[in-house]
Every structure is written in C-alpha cells, then in structure tokens.
Amino acid sequence: MALLSIVLPAYNEEQNIANTAKVLAGLLAENEIEYELVFISDGSGDATFSEIQKAAAENPCIKGAEFSRNFGKEAGIFAGLELTTGDAVIVMDCDLQHPPQVIPQMWRLWQEGAEVVEGVKQSRGRESMAHRLSAGLFYRIMSRLVRMDMSASSDFKLLDRKVVDVLLALPERNTFFRALSFWAGFRTETVRYEVQERQFGESKWSFWSLMKYAVSNATSFSTLPLQLVTVIGIVFLLFSAVLAVQTFVKFLMGTAVEGFTTVILLILIVGGFLMLSLGIIGHYIARIYEEVKGRPKYIISHVTDNIRGEVVGAWKARRVEK
Ligand code: UDP
Numbered sequence: 001m002a003l004l005s006i007v008l009p010a011y012n013e014e015q016n017i018a019n020t021a022k023v024l025a026g027l028l029a030e031n032e033i034e035y036e037l038v039f040i041s042d043g044s045g046d047a048t049f050s051e052i053q054k055a056a057a058e059n060p061c062i063k064g065a066e067f068s069r070n071f072g073k074e075a076g077i078f079a080g081l082e083l084t085t086g087d088a089v090i091v092m093d094c095d096l097q098h099p100p101q102v103i104p105q106m107w108r109l110w111q112e113g114a115e116v117v118e119g120v121k122q123s124r125g126r127e128s129m130a131h132r133l134s135a136g137l138f139y140r141i142m143s144r145l146v147r148m149d150m151s152a153s154s155d156f157k158l159l160d161r162k163v164v165d166v167l168l169a170l171p172e173r174n175t176f177f178r179a180l181s182f183w184a185g186f187r188t189e190t191v192r193y194e195v196q197e198r199q200f201g202e203s204k205w206s207f208w209s210l211m212k213y214a215v216s217n218a219t220s221f222s223t224l225p226l227q228l229v230t231v232i233g234i235v236f237l238l239f240s241a242v243l244a245v246q247t248f249v250k251f252l253m254g255t256a257v258e259g260f261t262t263v264i265l266l267i268l269i270v271g272g273f274l275m276l277s278l279g280i281i282g283h284y285i286a287r288i289y290e291e292v293k294g295r296p297k298y299i300i301s302h303v304t305d306n307i308r309g310e311v312v313g314a315w316k317a318r319r320v321e322k
C-alpha cells in the first residue's frame with residue numbers, strides 16, 4: 001500500500017504539536033491512508049521538540065527532528081522532505097491553518113495520476129490590515145518576478161516522490177519551495193481551500209521578515225532586478241542627451257550661468273540611482289557568495305528515537321533505513 005508522508009515545519013509551536021498530531025492521525029486513519037508525520041522543529045526556543053518526542057513515543061507513525069538554531073521555514077521544509085520515505089509527500093503548516101480535510105482530496109488526485117497537487121487559497125483568512133497589505137505586496141512582487149501567478153499559491157501542496165527527489169537534488173541553498181514546484185513542472189492539479197484561523201500562538205511573520213523573504217526569494221528566482229539597472233541606465237542616458245543639447249545651446253547663447261538647481265538635483269538623482277544599482281548588484285554578489293561557500297541549508301541537532309542512521313549534524317541525511 002502507498003505511504004503518505006506529511007512534513008510539518010514548526011517554530012515555537014509547543015501548543016500545536018499534540019493537537020495537530022491527533023487531528024491528522026485521526027483523519028488519516030479514518031480515510032484508511034497509511035501515513036507518517038514528520039515534524040521539524042526549527043530551532044524552537046520552547047518545548048516544541050519535546051512535544052514532538054512525546055507524540056513520537058505515543059505513535060510510531062510520527063517522527064521528527066530539531067535544528068540547532070532557527071534556519072527558517074524553507075530549511076524546515078527541505079529537512080522534512082529529506083526525512084520522508086512516502087510515495088507522496090504533503091507539506092503543510094503545523095498550526096492547522098491549512099485545513100486537513102483537504103488531504104483526502106489531494107490523496108485521491110495523486111492516486112488518479114497527479115504528480116503535484118497545489119493547494120490554492122480561496123481567501124486569506126482573517127488577518128490584520130498590515131499583514132494583508134504586506135502579504136499583498138509580497139505576492140505582487142513575486143508573481144512579477146517569477147512570471148507565474150503566485151497570489152493564491154501557498155506552501156500547502158502534495159508532491160509525488162519523483163518531484164521530491166528532483167527538489168532534493170537541486171544544489172542551490174537559497175530555495176523557494178512555493179515557486180520551485182511550479183518550476184519543476186510535472187502533471188499539476190489544484191485543490192481550493194479556505195485558510196483557517198490560527199488556534200494557538202501567533203503568526204511568526206513580521207512585516208520585515210516578510211519583506212526580507214520577498215527580496216531573498218526575488219533574487220534567488222529572478223535576475224529581473226539586475227536588468228532593471230540597465231533600464232535605469234538607458235533612461236538616464238536619453239535624459240542626459242537631452243540635457244546636454246540644452247546646456248550646449250545655452251552656452252552658445254551666452255546664458256549658461258544659471259542652473260544650479262538642475263546641477264544639484266542631477267547629482268542627487270544620479271547618486272541615488274547609482275547607489276541603488278550598486279545595492280542590487282551587491283545583493284546578487286552576496287547570493288553568489290553564499291552559494292559558493294556551500295554551507296548546509298540546516299543543521300539537525302536532535303532526532304526522535306525512531307529515526308536511525310547518521311542524521312544528527314548532517315546536512316543531507318543519508319537515506320534513513322526504516
Ligand atoms: N515556521 C518555521 N520557521 C520559522 C517561521 C515559521 O518553521 O522561522 C513555521 C510555523 O511554525 C508554521 C509555518 O511555518 O508551521 C507557518 O508560519 P506561520 O503560521 O507563523 O505563518 P502564517 O500562517 O501567518 O503565514
């Protein structure tokens with residue numbers, strides 16, 4: 001029988017683990033789906049990992065790992081994918097904002113031959129105005145850069161084993177899971193879902209962390225910002241040609257003394273754009289630098305007792321035998 005793995009990244013979610021494990025185990029047993037739950041505690045400062053261990057001790061279908069520090073949700077997802085053994089893998093948040101009721105539907109679509117099942121948000125739940133605005137801006141920028149409509153996409157998706165293997169084989173460190181499943185292609189189906197209210201704890205994303213996420217994903221997925229520098233350069237070149245003609249004409253007519261305002265403005269504007277361009281280029285160099293260093297995406301410090309093999313401290317777990 002086919003095995004379904006569910007990856008659940010968790011950062012300071014001690015209140016959610018036991019409940020989520022119970023809800024998912026109940027639902028999957030009810031639908032007669034053979035499953036495993038893989039919780040990844042992303043360097044949590046609370047009892048998240050001991051909650052995972054407790055759940056794993058009670059239910060052998062649950063396993064998990066703890067990072068040595070906070071590496072971010074992306075790293076959590078990839079560590080989880082690495083630890084899965086299932087024929088299909090679902091990635092979802094462990095705060096149950098991604099409704100588990102959709103899982104049987106995803107599973108059915110997979111059985112019918114879908115290789116990727118994208119969870120698509122029907123609406124964005126009840127969120128604060130600031131969060132809604134920053135998330136809106138984030139998706140607007142992302143969709144532009146990735147050239148795919150990302151506004152409704154989420155990290156809630158099912159991937160076939162071969163898609164998981166493709167993603168795990170990617171050598172890059174700055175990954176963007178959400179867009180990578182689009183990028184990989186494969187036979188894709190979608191499932192609509194309503195974003196649920198968070199039951200316990202609060203959202204881990206602040207405005208700035210979201211903006212940082214946007215910038216880092218934008219640069220890891222697109223070179224458009226770099227081309228923007230060229231475009232700005234061309235615009236300035238045209239503008240300067242016009243100004244040059246004007247200046248020269250004024251000089252010939254002997255009225256060239258005025259124009260300090262223009263000079264000051266030009267210095268400011270050109271200086272500003274130069275710095276901005278350098279910043280953009282610098283960002284890409286930083287990206288290259290990070291990739292070249294080749295540091296691991298994450299470091300695992302602890303695993304639950306039911307995981308054997310050399311996983312601790314390893315970046316890429318050698319495939320763990322069951
Ligand atoms: N998360 C994580 N590492 C982080 C931040 C968040 O693993 O650094 C997890 C978090 O525990 C949750 C999921 O990512 O399972 C989504 O986070 P959250 O619910 O805070 O985001 P939101 O639902 O508000 O977008």
Ligand code: MG
Binds near residue numbers: 093097198
């Ligand atoms: Mg959430």
